[in-house]
Amino acid sequence: MHSWTFDDMPDLSGTTAVVTGANSGIGAVTALVLARSGARTILACRDPERGARALQAVRRAAPGSDTRLVGLDLADLSSVAEAVGHIAKETDGSLDLLVNNAGVMALPLLRTADGFEMQFGTNHLGHFALTHHLLPLLGTGGMSRVVTVSSLAHRIGRIDFGNLDAARGYDKWRAYAQSKLANLLFTAELQRRADEAGRPVLALAAHPGLSATELGQAGPRLAGRTWAAKLERATRVYTQPASAGALPTLYAATLPTALGGSYYGPRLLGGTRGAPGPARMSARAQDMDTARTLWDESARLTGTPADAI
Numbered sequence: 001m002h003s004w005t006f007d008d009m010p011d012l013s014g015t016t017a018v019v020t021g022a023n024s025g026i027g028a029v030t031a032l033v034l035a036r037s038g039a040r041t042i043l044a045c046r047d048p049e050r051g052a053r054a055l056q057a058v059r060r061a062a063p064g065s066d067t068r069l070v071g072l073d074l075a076d077l078s079s080v081a082e083a084v085g086h087i088a089k090e091t092d093g094s095l096d097l098l099v100n101n102a103g104v105m106a107l108p109l110l111r112t113a114d115g116f117e118m119q120f121g122t123n124h125l126g127h128f129a130l131t132h133h134l135l136p137l138l139g140t141g142g143m144s145r146v147v148t149v150s151s152l153a154h155r156i157g158r159i160d161f162g163n164l165d166a167a168r169g170y171d172k173w174r175a176y177a178q179s180k181l182a183n184l185l186f187t188a189e190l191q192r193r194a195d196e197a198g199r200p201v202l203a204l205a206a207h208p209g210l211s212a213t214e215l216g217q218a219g220p221r222l223a224g225r226t227w228a229a230k231l232e233r234a235t236r237v238y239t240q241p242a243s244a245g246a247l248p249t250l251y252a253a254t255l256p257t258a259l260g261g262s263y264y265g266p267r268l269l270g271g272t273r274g275a276p277g278p279a280r281m282s283a284r285a286q287d288m289d290t291a292r293t294l295w296d297e298s299a300r301l302t303g304t305p306a307d308a309i
Contacts, residue, residue, distance in 0.1 A: 012034060012038045015039045015040070018042045018091075019101055020099065021045065021103065026149070026245045027043075031054070031058055032062060034253075036065065039066075042087060043055055044083060044087070044102075055069045074121075074127065075112040075118060077126075077129055093137060093140065098145070101249065120179045129302040146203045148204075151207050154183070157282075184285040185285060185294050187204065187261065188288065189295045192291075204258055204261070247276045248276040248279070250276075251264050
């Protein structure tokens with residue numbers, strides 16, 4: 001059986017894509033491959049300097065590509081709203097692909113600019129609001145896709161509606177798992193609503209497996225444990241590179257036969273580590289009652305219309 005690689009990427013000329021967290025790791029690889037494949041690619045990054053360096057790196061590696069940079073802090077809803085205005089201008093009013101990739105992991109208890117627990121607020125609510133605001137641009141030029149990056153950790157996640165703000169106790173790994181489960185529930189409910197409304201939007205999800213990125217170092221650094229950050233860097237020898245971790249995201253973004261609501265991840269195929277294919281979701285990730293409730297609560301928290309689609 002053929003193992004899907006970057007060489008299988010289709011020609012994306014004439015399409016426009018937005019990648020959040022495109023300044024490093026899987027997001028940087030995703031943006032580069034999309035740009036090389038001909039897509040107008042917008043790098044949505046929180047840090048202006050790192051974003052500018054990432055933009056220049058993509059332009060060097062993909063000369064002649066149409067690449068842009070937009071500032072986006074998912075932990076600040078005012079930044080999300082401002083970024084949407086810039087994206088609308090850069091896309092000429094039509095968006096073919098939104099990759100909700102940015103995220104944080106296992107942080108000490110922190111708050112977003114709007115008072116949300118940082119992991120839930122960034123990984124889920126920030127992307128929820130961004131996607132909502134970009135809905136008018138999606139599907140205007142044919143079928144569009146929203147690919148949201150989840151994690152294997154979703155399998156241990158539970159949505160605790162009574163403690164989404166971590167007011168009644170906090171565990172960094174439970175909070176992370178909850179946010180990644182929320183990514184999958186959001187994907188399922190977005191697809192259900194798109195189908196019901198007859199909107200040409202495919203909502204899909206992916207996970208990178210165990211990949212060598214900077215994601216695992218932020219938590220130890222913020223907690224003042226530099227030894228833990230160094231240990232995390234040392235363990236990278238046992239994980240796949242970010243380039244392999246990006247394969248499932250790009251697979252979901254471009255596979256012609258992908259069905260809405262699908263979830264992809266790396267798997268062993270013909271001895272090739274990291275080859276993308278269907279991934280297993282937990283039973284909680286397929287609970288549509290929870291997905292609907294989460295959607296309504298997320299809309300309330302972010303101040304977006306629950307019936308936007």
